[in-house]
Structures are given as structure tokens and as C-alpha cells.
Amino acid sequence: MRRVLGIGAGALVAVGAVALVAFIPRLVSDFHSFDLALVGVYFIAIVGLNLLTGYTGQISLGHGALMAIGGYTTAILVTHEHWRDVWTIPLAGLVAGVVGFVIGLPALRLSGLYLALATFGFAVALPSLLKKFSGLTGGTDGLSFFEKAPGQVTGISGTVTIFGHSMTQNHFFYYLTWAIGLVGFALVWLILRGRFGRAFRAIRDSEIAAVSTGVNLARNKTLAFAISGVYAGVAGSLFVILREIVTPLSFSFLLSITLLVGAVVGGLGSLPGMVLGALFIKYLPTVSTHLSTRPGAPDFVFGVAIILIMILLPTGAGGLIGRALKPLTTWLYTRP
Amino acid sequence: MPLAFDWTQLAQQTVIGLSSGGTWALLALALVLIYRSTGVVNFAQGEMAMFSTFIAWSLVDHGLSYWTAFALTIAISFGGGFAVERVVIRPVERAPVLTVVIVTIGLFFVFNGAARWHWSTETRTLPNAFSTRPIHVAGVAFSIQDLGNIAVSLGMVLLLWLLFRFTKLGLALRAAAVNPGESRLVGIRVSWMLAIGWGLAAAMGGVAGMLAAPALASFDQTFMQPVLLYAFAGAVLGGLDSPLGAVVGSLLLGVFINLIGNYVGWVGNVLKLPVALAVILGVLLVRPEGIFGRPRVRKV
Amino acid sequence: MALLSLEHLTRRFGGIVAVDSVTFDVADGEIVGLIGPNGAGKTTVFNLITRLYSPNDGEIAFDGSSLLRTPPHGVVKRGIARTFQNVELFGSMTVLEHVLMGRHARRGRGARELIEYTGLSGLAHRDARELPYGVQKRVELARALASGPRLLLLDEPAGGLNHEEVQELGSRIRHLRDDFELTILLVEHHMGLVMGIADRVHVLDFGVLIATGTPAEVQNDQAVIEAYLGTA
Numbered sequence: 001m002r003r004v005l006g007i008g009a010g011a012l013v014a015v016g017a018v019a020l021v022a023f024i025p026r027l028v029s030d031f032h033s034f035d036l037a038l039v040g041v042y043f044i045a046i047v048g049l050n051l052l053t054g055y056t057g058q059i060s061l062g063h064g065a066l067m068a069i070g071g072y073t074t075a076i077l078v079t080h081e082h083w084r085d086v087w088t089i090p091l092a093g094l095v096a097g098v099v100g101f102v103i104g105l106p107a108l109r110l111s112g113l114y115l116a117l118a119t120f121g122f123a124v125a126l127p128s129l130l131k132k133f134s135g136l137t138g139g140t141d142g143l144s145f146f147e148k149a150p151g152q153v154t155g156i157s158g159t160v161t162i163f164g165h166s167m168t169q170n171h172f173f174y175y176l177t178w179a180i181g182l183v184g185f186a187l188v189w190l191i192l193r194g195r196f197g198r199a200f201r202a203i204r205d206s207e208i209a210a211v212s213t214g215v216n217l218a219r220n221k222t223l224a225f226a227i228s229g230v231y232a233g234v235a236g237s238l239f240v241i242l243r244e245i246v247t248p249l250s251f252s253f254l255l256s257i258t259l260l261v262g263a264v265v266g267g268l269g270s271l272p273g274m275v276l277g278a279l280f281i282k283y284l285p286t287v288s289t290h291l292s293t294r295p296g297a298p299d300f301v302f303g304v305a306i307i308l309i310m311i312l313l314p315t316g317a318g319g320l321i322g323r324a325l326k327p328l329t330t331w332l333y334t335r336p
Numbered sequence: 337m338p339l340a341f342d343w344t345q346l347a348q349q350t351v352i353g354l355s356s357g358g359t360w361a362l363l364a365l366a367l368v369l370i371y372r373s374t375g376v377v378n379f380a381q382g383e384m385a386m387f388s389t390f391i392a393w394s395l396v397d398h399g400l401s402y403w404t405a406f407a408l409t410i411a412i413s414f415g416g417g418f419a420v421e422r423v424v425i426r427p428v429e430r431a432p433v434l435t436v437v438i439v440t441i442g443l444f445f446v447f448n449g450a451a452r453w454h455w456s457t458e459t460r461t462l463p464n465a466f467s468t469r470p471i472h473v474a475g476v477a478f479s480i481q482d483l484g485n486i487a488v489s490l491g492m493v494l495l496l497w498l499l500f501r502f503t504k505l506g507l508a509l510r511a512a513a514v515n516p517g518e519s520r521l522v523g524i525r526v527s528w529m530l531a532i533g534w535g536l537a538a539a540m541g542g543v544a545g546m547l548a549a550p551a552l553a554s555f556d557q558t559f560m561q562p563v564l565l566y567a568f569a570g571a572v573l574g575g576l577d578s579p580l581g582a583v584v585g586s587l588l589l590g591v592f593i594n595l596i597g598n599y600v601g602w603v604g605n606v607l608k609l610p611v612a613l614a615v616i617l618g619v620l621l622v623r624p625e626g627i628f629g630r631p632r633v634r635k636v
Numbered sequence: 637m638a639l640l641s642l643e644h645l646t647r648r649f650g651g652i653v654a655v656d657s658v659t660f661d662v663a664d665g666e667i668v669g670l671i672g673p674n675g676a677g678k679t680t681v682f683n684l685i686t687r688l689y690s691p692n693d694g695e696i697a698f699d700g701s702s703l704l705r706t707p708p709h710g711v712v713k714r715g716i717a718r719t720f721q722n723v724e725l726f727g728s729m730t731v732l733e734h735v736l737m738g739r740h741a742r743r744g745r746g747a748r749e750l751i752e753y754t755g756l757s758g759l760a761h762r763d764a765r766e767l768p769y770g771v772q773k774r775v776e777l778a779r780a781l782a783s784g785p786r787l788l789l790l791d792e793p794a795g796g797l798n799h800e801e802v803q804e805l806g807s808r809i810r811h812l813r814d815d816f817e818l819t820i821l822l823v824e825h826h827m828g829l830v831m832g833i834a835d836r837v838h839v840l841d842f843g844v845l846i847a848t849g850t851p852a853e854v855q856n857d858q859a860v861i862e863a864y865l866g867t868a
Binding site: 053059106109110112113114116117118121122124125126128129131132257260261264268294295296297298299300301302303304305306307310311314 | 377424427428431433434435437438439441442443444445446447448449450451452453454456457557565568569572606607608609610613614616617620621624
């Protein structure tokens with residue numbers, strides 16, 4: 001009986017979330033739809049990062065670079081090969097997933113701080129590499145959709161029509177990112193609640209015990225890297241589609257740092273928290289700018305905010321939610 | 337007739353490399369000191385050094401003599417580092433690695449933002465500590481400034497070594513870092529030791545900034561960011577727990593990068609940074625403890 | 637034929653020979669004790685069997701074939717499970733999740749059945765890390781049993797238990813052997829426990845096997861007495 005209640009509650013929340021996402025554009029301006037689409041982009045990236053860092057315990061300060069891989073894949077396909085922007089998304093995810101897998105290989109020998117340093121190095125190095133191979137990447141100037149392939153941009157005319165339904169380009173972007181976001185969220189949720197999720201958590205909690213129960217560390221760690229890479233790649237691809245341009249500076253190492261902060265503030269190991277994490281990294285700078293327009297103020301506020309959160313609420317928003325709901329979930333799932 | 341290998345050019349490039357490495361060495365030393373005394377990698381070390389440098393600039397701007405400003409900045413930096421540890425790091429001392437990493441990232445933004453807020457973003461200059469008049473030996477040019485940087489770094493290593501080996505304070509610092517629980521039992525005030533470690537590192541960072549700034553024609557709030565990256569690479573190469581390694585690693589890295597940049601055509605200037613970072617990765621994979629570090633053994 | 641057999645097993649760490657040409661076997665259905673003073677190399681032998689380390693020399697055979705080609709995560713699939721000296725739990729998991737983890741690579745009895753058998757009913761949804769030490773040890777045991785092993789390695793199961801708990805442990809181990817058709821190899825310091833339940837005992841000192849036999853034989857062995865008490 002309680003199990004049925006639990007499943008029912010879960011389904012209700014899921015339907016509610018979908019309804020909320022679908023309804024929001026009616027409430028906000030067109031401009032804000034674009035911003036919320038960006039929140040969706042961050043959401044997708046940090047859901048993937050959460051699987052890697054929150055659930056499998058592998059620190060990555062390099063996910064901005066994986067986003068860049070996805071973003072540039074999209075840009076290259078659109079400007080060089082004249083693909084339609086949205087059709088590049090799956091391939092961008094795949095390429096980033098492969099790169100994520102490749103990064104996962106050396107990561108097998110590193111952990112904790114050393115892994116953070118190595119992935120940080122990757123994030124810092126990538127912009128230089130992108131500038132170097134300018135034939136493909138457009139070098140420092142990057143690739144602009146408007147210049148090179150305006151015909152491939154969905155909604156360049158200002159409106160998009162799907163199944164006879166007409167909407168603004170910004171609304172389209174919003175629905176695109178959040179549709180992908182919700183599907184991606186559901187996929188990760190399914191992966192994590194079963195065997196795989198337990199294996200990932202086992203690796204995070206105790207590698208020795210995990211091995212003793214038959215968990216293949218190498219296979220699972222690289223898998224986690226690959227999956228989170230796919231998500232970052234998709235996020236990067238969407239990021240470029242939204243902006244219609246990409247340069248080496250679009251994905252600086254600061255982005256990698258920001259993503260990790262978003263995942264931690266949202267709450268590692270908590271999927272719902274990731275929405276809050278994405279909102280945090282998108283809107284905190286904006287809020288700080290309202291407080292003071294002097295240079296450096298937004299960064300200062302950002303820094304203070306994350307320090308306070310780490311001191312007062314280290315498990316992030318998700319941790320808070322988890323603690324608040326714990327009595328309920330224990331009641332739902334415990335037999336007397 | 338084949339061209340003879342240009343040894344003078346090689347020597348010159350090596351010297352230039354040593355000079356770059358010299359500017360990174362002091363910051364690398366600060367990173368190692370904090371890592372050794374608190375087990376934390378401080379992503380904000382560069383920004384704290386930058387902040388100290390701006391304080392030095394302010395003091396000079398207000399009329400103090402260079403060396404007075406220099407000494408005062410060191411003292412202020414020590415105090416600042418000490419305070420940061422007590423206020424910000426202490427609450428998360430026992431937290432997992434990731435939490436502390438995020439906190440130091442937060443410090444990065446705090447110091448960066450504060451520096452831009454308080455001092456406007458126009459560029460400034462700081463006088464040199466040593467003469468920059470070039471000296472020529474066997475056709476190779478170098479300056480006293482470069483030698484000065486390296487000498488100061490090695491001098492700091494020596495001082496640290498003396499401190500750790502021969503003083504009660506040094507012993508207490510080492511004990512607190514390696515085994516805080518038992519150190520408390522023998523009466524060592526561990527929190528104070530950790531704070532002193534941060535203070536010393538911040539002071540060293542201040543010196544690093546004050547010596548690095550004059551080498552640039554002018555500096556602004558971003559000037560320590562590349563230095564931090566190279567300092568990380570140098571410290572990892574030399575061994576994150578070895579002060580001597582920090583200096584030697586940075587010098588080696590400087591030479592290596594400069595030679596590669598000059599002699600391997602396709603690397604050029606653009607790829608210098610990725611090469612440095614590839615070095616970090618290579619070292620971490622093959623010998624994570626670096627050249628001078630001690631391997632960590634895990635007991636099951 | 638022996639279920640587990642070690643032949644001239646050797647492992648060095650730097651200049652120290654932790655395990656020195658150790659040879660012994662464990663027959664199907666036996667309870668075998670591995671004892672010796674601190675630092676004798678007992679846990680290293682365990683870590684060699686579970687492939688956390690590779691030997692410098694020697695051979696380990698399990699159920700007729702060599703274990704040395706099996707990677708560490710493959711050991712449980714072959715039928716060897718272990719508990720740890722310092723309980724190695726999964727900090728974020730409940731008791732039930734621990735048992736489910738035990739079934740990850742190889743499935744033995746059902747989770748509910750094991751939870752009941754180890755006396756953990758009612759605690760299935762509790763976070764394992766919040767439970768008392770003695771109960772945590774039972775969680776680890778349930779996790780190990782969940783893989784339906786043929787050989788169970790127990791690393792100092794009596795550690796941290798009081799006298800009553802040790803008595804209870806002894807009879808539980810014997811029941812385990814019978815109820816699950818197990819072979820059990822245990823490393824233990826608690827002499828009473830080992831001598832009371834073991835069919836055979838092997839004694840290590842400084843990595844060398846110095847005595848083998850029934851508990852009675854070993855207790856009276858001169859070399860063993862000297863190893864523990866020192867020569868007069």
C-alpha cells in the first residue's frame with residue numbers, strides 16, 4: 001500500500017514538473033524565455049556532472065571543456081557541412097561522450113585533488129588548442145552561424161512553426177532545452193536508481209568494498225565520464241545553438257568551475273537540486289549586478305555566497321530537501 | 337657548409353626559461369607550503385598574491401619607500417592569510433576534499449572581485465626590487481632581476497627548511513599537518529599551526545607577486561592568473577609536498593616550455609600553456625608524487 | 637581436492653618480505669583459522685587471495701584453476717567473498733542496499749532472507765553507518781553472503797566484540813558453514829574463538845608458516861608458543 005503511495009507521489013511530482021515547464025513561457029517575457037533556456041542548458045550539464053561527481057565521486061573541473069567539444073562539433077557541422085542546427089545535437093553529445101571516455105582513462109589512476117588538477121588542466125588547455133586548429137575552428141574569431149550558414153539556424157526569421165503551432169524563436173529555444181533537459185533527467189534518474197546507480201555510489205563510498213562486491217572500477221568510472229560527457233556535449237551544443245556563435249572564449253575555465261559550483265550548490269547526489277543549482281549559477285551574477293554595478297562586485301558576491309554555502313550547507317540545496325523529506329520517505333518505504 | 341648548432345641561442349633561451357620559471361617558483365612554493373601544512377590546494381593563492389601586490393602598490397603610491405612597502409606588505413599578507421584560515425578554512429577543515437576545493441574557489445572570486453572593486457581596472461606599475469640592467473656573459477644576456485628572483489626563491493626554500501627542521505615552531509607545524517589528532521594530545525594548538533601555515537604561504541605569495549609584477553611592463557588584476565597555472569604545473573612536477581621541488585620544478589618547467597616553444601615549430605606561443613598542462617598530466621600519471629615528493633602508501 | 641590452495645606464495649614490499657613462501661590449503665567445508673602475532677602477514681595473505689595485490693612469486697588456485705589471472709573485481713564472481721578488519725561500509729547506503737550490492741556480480745540467496753538470517757529485520761531501510769559497530773559487522777556479513785560464495789574470508793570478525801558477542805559469533809560461524817554450505821577461512825587474534833571452531837589452524841610469524849594442524853596440536857607447538865611469547 002505504501003509502495004503504491006510512493007509511486008503515486010512520484011508520478012504526481014513528475015507530471016507537475018512537466019506541466020510547470022510547459023506553462024512557464026506564458027508567464028514570462030520573451031526575453032526571459034531565452035534566459036530560462038540558458039538555465040536549461042546549465043541544468044543538463046550539471047545533471048551529467050552530478051552523475052560523475054555526486055554519484056561516482058570523481059571530481060571534474062573540466063566539464064566546461066566537454067561542453068566546448070559539443071559546442072564546437074555543432075558549430076563545425078553547421079558552418080562547414082551545412083547541417084541543420086538542431087540535428088547536430090545527438091552527434092555533439094556523442095563526440096563529447098567519447099572525449100569524456102578518453103579523459104576517464106587517465107582518471108583511473110588519479111583521484112581526489114589530483115583528478116581535480118588534471119581535469120582543471122584540460123579545461124585551461126582547450127581554448128589554446130581551439131585557437132591553434134583555426135582551419136576547423138575559426139581560430140580566435142570562432143564560427144558564426146549568421147555569417148556562414150544562416151539558412152541552418154532554426155527560427156532565424158524570428159518564428160518557428162512546429163506541427164502547425166507557431167512560436168517565437170526564444171520560446172522555441174526554451175522548449176527545446178527543457179524538453180531535452182527533462183528527458184535527460186529522467187534517463188539519469190532511471191540509470192541511477194538501479195544496479196548502475198548503486199555501483200556508482202559504491203565506488204564513491206568505498207572503492208575497496210566496491211571491488212569486493214564485484215564492481216569493475218575501470219569500466220564504471222570511464223562509463224560515468226562518458227555519460228557525463230554526453231550530457232555536457234548536448235548542453236554545449238544547445239549553448240551554441242542559442243547564441244548562434246562560438247569562440248574559444250565561450251567556454252573558459254571559469255565555466256568549468258561554475259558548473260562544479262552549480263552541482264555542489266544544487267546538492268551532489270540530488271537530482272532535483274540540480275534545478276536550483278542551474279538557477280543559482282545563471283542568476284546570482286545578475287542579482288549581484290543589481291546590488292552594485294561596480295566592477296568586481298558580482299564576483300565578490302559570488303565568492304562569498306559559495307563560501308557561505310559550503311560552510312553552512314555543504315550538502316547544498318538537495319541536501320536540505322533530502323533532510324526535509326527524509327521522515328516522509330522513510331515512512332513511505334519502511335515496513336513496521 | 338652546414339650551420340653549426342647555435343649554442344649561444346640555446347643558452348639564451350634556457351636563461352629566458354629560467355627567468356620565467358623563477359617568477360613561478362615563489363608562488364609554487366606558497367602552494368606547496370599550504371598543501372603540506374593543511375593538505376589543501378589553494379586555488380586562490382594567485383589572487384591573494386595579486387591582492388598583496390596591489391596593497392604594495394598602494395603603499396608606494398602613498399609615498400612609502402619601496403623596501404618599507406615591501407616589508408609592510410609581507411606583514412599584512414601574513415596577517416591576511418592567517419585570518420583567512422581562521423575564518424573561512426577552519427569551519428571546513430574536516431570536510432571532504434571537494435568542499436574545501438569549492439571554498440578556495442570562492443576565495444578566488446572574493447579576492448579577484450575585491451581587488452577590482454577597490455582599485456579600478458587600469459594598469460599600474462611597481463618598481464623593481466633589483467636592477468634590470470642586462471648583464472652579458474658569453475653572449476648570453478640576463479638581468480640581476482632574474483637572478484634575484486631565483487635567489488629569493490632558493491633562499492625561501494632554505495629558510496623553510498631551517499624552520500621545519502630546526503625550530504620548535506617548525507616541528508609543531510609539521511606535526512599538526514601530519515597528525516592533528518595526536519598533536520593536540522601533546523599540547524600543540526593545531527588550529528594556530530594551520531593558520532600560521534596559511535599566513536606564511538600568503539606572505540610568500542605576496543613576495544611572489546611583488547617580484548613578478550615589475551617584470552611586466554604594467555600589471556592589472558589578472559596578472560597572477562597565468563602565473564598560478566604555471567606554478568601549479570611546476571609544483572606538481574617537483575612534488576606537491578616538496579618545497580625544493582616547487583622551485584626546481586618551476587625552473588625546469590620554464591626552461592622546458594621555452595625551449596619547446598622555440599625549437600618545435602608548431603608549438604609556438606599558442607600551445608605553450610597546453611604543453612605545460614600536458615606535463616602536469618604526464619607527471620600525475622607516471623609519478624604522482626613528482627620529482628622530489630614522497631610516494632603515498634595506502635594500507636588496506 | 638582442496639577448494640583453495642596456496643603454493644609458495646610470496647609478497648615483498650620494498651625490503652620487507654610480508655609473505656614468505658607460504659603453502660597451505662583449505663578443504664571444502666572446512667573452517668580454517670589463520671593466526672599469528674601482529675604484522676605476521678595474515679591480512680596480506682587475504683589481500684593476495686582477493687587479488688588486491690599480486691604475488692611476487694607462487695601460485696593461488698581456487699576450485700581447480702589459478703586465481704592469478706582474475707582481476708580484483710572478478711574474485712567474487714568466482715565464489716570468494718570477504719569481510720574487512722575495519723568494517724568497510726558504503727556510507728550512503730541502507731542495510732538493504734548493502735545486501736543488494738552484495739548481489740551485484742553474483743547472486744546467492746534473496747536479500748530479505750539474508751537480512752532475516754543475520755538478524756537485521758526491521759533495519760533494512762536504516763542507514764548502515766548509523767548503526768552500532770556490532771550490527772555493522774553483521775551488515776558486512778550479509779553483504780558477503782549475498783553473493784552466494786563458496787569460500788568466505790573473515791578478517792578478524794571478533795574485533796571489537798565483547799565476550800558474549802564472541803561466543804555468539806562462534807556458534808554463528810559454525811551455523812553459517814552448515815546453512816550455506818560454505819568453506820570459511822578466518823584471520824583472528826581471539827584465540828578462544830579460533831581454537832573453539834576451527835577444524836585446522838595455520839600459524840604465521842613474520843610472513844613464514846611456522847605450524848599447521850588441529851587447534852590442539854598447534855596450541856602445544858613449541859614454535860608457536862615462542863612466536864607469541866618470545867623465547868625465555
